[in-house]
Amino acid sequence: xxxxxxxxxxxxxxxxxxTLLSIQVVxxxxxxxxxxxxxxxxxxxxxxxxxxxxxSEQLTVDSLTAWAQEAEQEENLPANTIQVVVHTExxxxxxxxxxxxxxxxxxxxxxxxxxxxxxxxxxxxVEEDPA
Numbered sequence: 753x754x755x756x757x758x759x760x761x762x763x764x765x766x767x768x769x770x771t772l773l774s775i776q777v778v779x780x781x782x783x784x785x786x787x788x789x790x791x792x793x794x795x796x797x798x799x800x801x802x803x804x805x806x807x808s809e810q811l812t813v814d815s816l817t818a819w820a821q822e823a824e825q826e827e828n829l830p831a832n833t834i835q836v837v838v839h840t841e842x843x844x845x846x847x848x849x850x851x852x853x854x855x856x857x858x859x860x861x862x863x864x865x866x867x868x869x870x871x872x873x874x875x876x877x878v879e880e881d882p883a
Contacts, residue, residue: 785861791827792854792864795834799823799852800868811870813838816850830857847871 802819803811813836820834837851847870854864 788856788861789864792856793866795823795827795829796852796854796864796866799834800866803850803868803870808870808872811838811848811850820852833857845871 799819803816816836816838820836821831823829824831824833833855835853835855837853839849839851841847841849850868850870852866852868856863
């Protein structure tokens with residue numbers, strides 16, 4: 753009788769350990785994805801802040817690509833992880849829509865996007881009412 757009880761106890765413990773191990777694997781994967789998402793958001797956010805703080809004449813495709821490469825080097829990312837796409841907008845106002853794309857090297861990880869808008873300054877003088 754005690755041999756049967758020991759086998760049953762081992763079977764129940766095995767099922768519990770299998771369940772705990774699968775929960776641990778899922779949590780580890782979720783934590784890795786959360787860390788990657790947070791890293792992507794921080795890196796793209798820092799790059800967006802740099803774009804917003806820059807003067808308009810500094811915002812060429814070459815300079816934006818160089819900034820993206822600098823961010824990749826600072827974060828020790830593989831080359832071409834961060835891509836910059838610049839769209840010129842004219843309606844309703846002239847400006848640029850700069851799309852920052854984080855594309856991880858593996859297809860299992862999701863990509864992240866951040867869009868930064870820069871509008872051209874109005875050059876028309878404002879007339880004041882002397883009254």
